[in-house]
Structures are given as structure tokens and as C-alpha cells.
Amino acid sequence: KQEVTQIPAALSVPEGENLVLNCSFTDSAIYNLQWFRQDPGKGLTSLLLIQSSQREQTSGRLNASLDKSSGRSTLYIAASQPGDSATYLCAVSGDNDMRFGAGTRLTVKP
Amino acid sequence: EAQVTQNPRYLITVTGKKLTVTCSQNMNHEYMSWYRQDPGLGLRQIYYSMNVEVTDKGDVPEGYKVSRKEKRNFPLILESPSPNQTSLYFCASSSHYRTEAFFGQGTRLTVV
Numbered sequence: 259k260q261e262v263t264q265i266p267a268a269l270s271v272p273e274g275e276n277l278v279l280n281c282s283f284t285d286s287a288i289y290n291l292q293w294f295r296q297d298p299g300k301g302l303t304s305l306l307l308i309q310s311s312q313r314e315q316t317s318g319r320l321n322a323s324l325d326k327s328s329g330r331s332t333l334y335i336a337a338s339q340p341g342d343s344a345t346y347l348c349a350v351s352g353d354n355d356m357r358f359g360a361g362t363r364l365t366v367k368p
Numbered sequence: 369e370a371q372v373t374q375n376p377r378y379l380i381t382v383t384g385k386k387l388t389v390t391c392s393q394n395m396n397h398e399y400m401s402w403y404r405q406d407p408g409l410g411l412r413q414i415y416y417s418m419n420v421e422v423t424d425k426g427d428v429p430e431g432y433k434v435s436r437k438e439k440r441n442f443p444l445i446l447e448s449p450s451p452n453q454t455s456l457y458f459c460a461s462s463s464h465y466r467t468e469a470f471f472g473q474g475t476r477l478t479v480v
Contacts, residue, residue: 289466302471349469355416356401358410360409
């Protein structure tokens with residue numbers, strides 16, 4: 259059974275810092291990995307989707323990498339802003355399902 | 369606007385009173401699924417549907433039912449809710465289970 263782990267569980271940084279969120283998974287037989295953002299009381303917003311054949315995806319200040327063989331993904335956020343404060347979730351898609359990590363709660367202080 | 373719509377957003381009910389949470393998507397997606405989110409446990413899949421009339425259990429299906437009679441709708445039914453079903457529920461859809469998933473805004477259910 260696929261297990262997805264996100265470290266750290268919480269992270270607090272000053273505005274302007276570059277930061278890395280980590281996601282690891284136990285079964286490398288995945289179709290894709292997706293990073294989501296969740297604001298308190300809100301739904302999930304898709305940030306980046308990396309297909310299993312890809313190494314990375316970029317969107318604005320966000321860059322996600324995928325190393326399927328080692329079961330790891332990172333989400334890099336450049337020049338963090340207070341508006342980036344949210345919980346970030348990674349999810350891997352296997353046969354018929356999507357499995358989520360517990361998330362990293364990010365706080366960016368002004 | 370492409371979206372997944374859940375209703376209601378908030379619901380407080382009593383043990384044993386049947387309820388339905390609706391989910392509708394306007395993107396002609398084939399794949400739809402339901403999740404519950406609990407503190408410390410993350411999101412766990414309840415049921416999923418690959419297409420109309422095709423549904424299957426996820427990790428935590430006990431106490432829930434679903435149906436997929438139309439492509440756009442995927443309601444979640446709790447026949448006899450219990451307090452341990454108090455949770456935040458999300459519906460999601462994607463064109464295929466391997467493609468980008470879109471989530472609804474969530475339904476916060478409290479069973480007393």
C-alpha cells in the first residue's frame with residue numbers, strides 16, 4: 259500500500275526566503291504526482307502536476323521536482339510572501355486512486 | 369467557469385438521520401471521487417467512479433454509499449450517520465484518474 263510522507267509538518271519563515279517542502283512515497287509505480295495548496299476552510303487548489311516521465315515542472319515562483327526511483331518530490335518556493343501561507347499537500351496517483359500526504363503547514367511572516 | 373460544486377458547505381445533523389451531499393462538475397470529467405479529511409490523517413479516499421455506473425470502494429467506504437447515474441453528478445450518501453463520520457468532505461474530478469484533479473470547496477459535516 260502506497261504511503262506518502264511530508265516533512266516538515268510545519269514551517270515558519272520570514273518573508274523573502276526561498277524554501278523547500280519535501281514529499282516522499284514508498285511505491286515508485288506512480289502515474290503522476292500533484293502538489294496542492296489548501297487555505298483554512300477552503301478546498302484544494304492544484305499547483306503543479308508532474309507526470310511520472312517528467313523530472314520537474316515550474317509555475318511562476320514554484321518549482322516541483324520528481325525523482326521516481328528514490329520516491330521523492332520537492333516543492334521549491336522562491337522569494338516567499340505572506341500570501342504563500344497555507345497548507346501544502348502532495349498526492350501520488352496509482353492504479354485508480356490518489357494518495358495524499360498529511361501536508362506541510364507553511365507560515366510566511368512579514 | 370470550470371468547477372466542482374459541493375452542497376451543502378456546512379451541515380449539522382443527528383445520529384441516524386439519512387443525508388446526501390451532492391457533487392457536480394461541469395468539465396465533462398469521467399473520473400470522480402470522494403475524500404474525507406481528518407486532523408492528523410490527511411485525505412483518505414471513500415469511493416471513486418471511473419465513469420457512469422462504475423463505482424468502487426476506496427480506503428474508508430464503511431458507512432457511505434455513492435451513485436453515478438449521470439456523468440456530471442456523484443452524490444455521497446450517509447444512510448445512518450454516526451459521530452465518527454464528523455469530518456471535512458471533498459469531492460474531486462479529473463478527465464482521467466491519471467490527470468490533474470480538481471476539488472470542490474468541501475463540506476464540513478458534524479454528526480451529533
